[in-house]
Amino acid sequence: MRYDSPLAAVGNTPLVRLPRLSPSDDVRIWAKLEDRNPTGSIKDRPALHMIEQAEKDGRLTPGCTILEPTSGNTGISLAMAAKLKGYRIVCVMPENTSSERRELLAMWGAEIISSPAAGGSNTAVRVAKELSAEHPDWVMLYQYGNPDNAGAHYATTGPEILSDLPSITHFVAGLGTTGTLMGVGRYLREHKPDVKIVAAEPRYDDLVYGLRNLDEGFVPELYDEAVLTTRFSVGSQDAVTRTRELLQQEGIFAGVSTGAALHAAIGVARKAQAAGESADVAFVVADGGWKYLSTGIYTAPSTDAAVEALHGQLWA
Amino acid sequence: MAIEVRIPTILRTYTDGAKAVEGSGDTLAALFTDLESRHAGIQARLVEEGQLRRFVNVYLNDEDVRFLDGITTKLTDGDSITILPAVAGGMA
Numbered sequence: 065m066r067y068d069s070p071l072a073a074v075g076n077t078p079l080v081r082l083p084r085l086s087p088s089d090d091v092r093i094w095a096k097l098e099d100r101n102p103t104g105s106i107k108d109r110p111a112l113h114m115i116e117q118a119e120k121d122g123r124l125t126p127g128c129t130i131l132e133p134t135s136g137n138t139g140i141s142l143a144m145a146a147k148l149k150g151y152r153i154v155c156v157m158p159e160n161t162s163s164e165r166r167e168l169l170a171m172w173g174a175e176i177i178s179s180p181a182a183g184g185s186n187t188a189v190r191v192a193k194e195l196s197a198e199h200p201d202w203v204m205l206y207q208y209g210n211p212d213n214a215g216a217h218y219a220t221t222g223p224e225i226l227s228d229l230p231s232i233t234h235f236v237a238g239l240g241t242t243g244t245l246m247g248v249g250r251y252l253r254e255h256k257p258d259v260k261i262v263a264a265e266p267r268y269d270d271l272v273y274g275l276r277n278l279d280e281g282f283v284p285e286l287y288d289e290a291v292l293t294t295r296f297s298v299g300s301q302d303a304v305t306r307t308r309e310l311l312q313q314e315g316i317f318a319g320v321s322t323g324a325a326l327h328a329a330i331g332v333a334r335k336a337q338a339a340g341e342s343a344d345v346a347f348v349v350a351d352g353g354w355k356y357l358s359t360g361i362y363t364a365p366s367t368d369a370a371v372e373a374l375h376g377q378l379w380a
Numbered sequence: 381m382a383i384e385v386r387i388p389t390i391l392r393t394y395t396d397g398a399k400a401v402e403g404s405g406d407t408l409a410a411l412f413t414d415l416e417s418r419h420a421g422i423q424a425r426l427v428e429e430g431q432l433r434r435f436v437n438v439y440l441n442d443e444d445v446r447f448l449d450g451i452t453t454k455l456t457d458g459d460s461i462t463i464l465p466a467v468a469g470g471m472a
Contacts, residue, residue: 296442
């Protein structure tokens, strides 16, 4: 494959069958390797699309400052594109995210404003909204509410998956901004009305949820419950277990949120198997494991030790 | 009929700090009413006008009850219920 520039090489990622983790020859699990994007995560798709659409609309012009709340990947994708296109970028990121993410953002020249660990991404969103109000000239692309986030997946990720796997029965992805599930889900539904769209939502430990207020919760503006078939909450234990299985049994080195998506994928696959149905379950490998190496989860002697290592961190 | 209910930090003021409590009921609504009898005030934090509050997520054996039957979801002995605040999560 040949492209005119590094930014043009976003997308067109491989879809690989997982022969060992699939329950049978009739119930197959497929991994969409989104770590093969230029900055190493699925977020290159929405980041680039949001920037390009904002340029088209005239919201983003030369010399502008981009502002974004991010737990890492979207910020890294935006920072890379901003570097190449000559924008200044300010990222608001929870303080309890891995050091690799900070290094990567700094490497692309992003300025990082840390938001308190308590409240996690909810707090990062609130802080970014406050900064946006203080600096009306800054351009907040706002991945949680920007239709171009879901639009990127509707235009690219969805068509790629359907083209590679016309027999798809289930699509499984992590639930964050909800952009992947909304975009791919809508596209697949239009072409395969019976397809099941399954969300895997990370469930952190108490330290992360600690001070979160039930009356001031956060639901991304992009989220439309009607697109989903169902939604699973996946705890650190299951996410880490699956991340390690994916590495050891299939040789795929993925981030922890991918383990959560895989856990849900295996769950729906086994359900199909038990019902005597055949199934093609596609799930998203959102990023590689590189940014999580410092947690020690890949080499920990046991899953329990790995889970302990992850305690209190935003792993997805 | 015993159902384990995992309580988020923010609601543990109603459970004397307990992370998990047991309850009973053949639906989620009945379970919440049962919890209210021992943990006064908790029901109003979860339910408003007969529906789950917007920023409250409830999971039956890890599956979001909004995709089952919501507050009327049927429960059976040995089920596990997890209550969590809605969050911005994922790999954003």
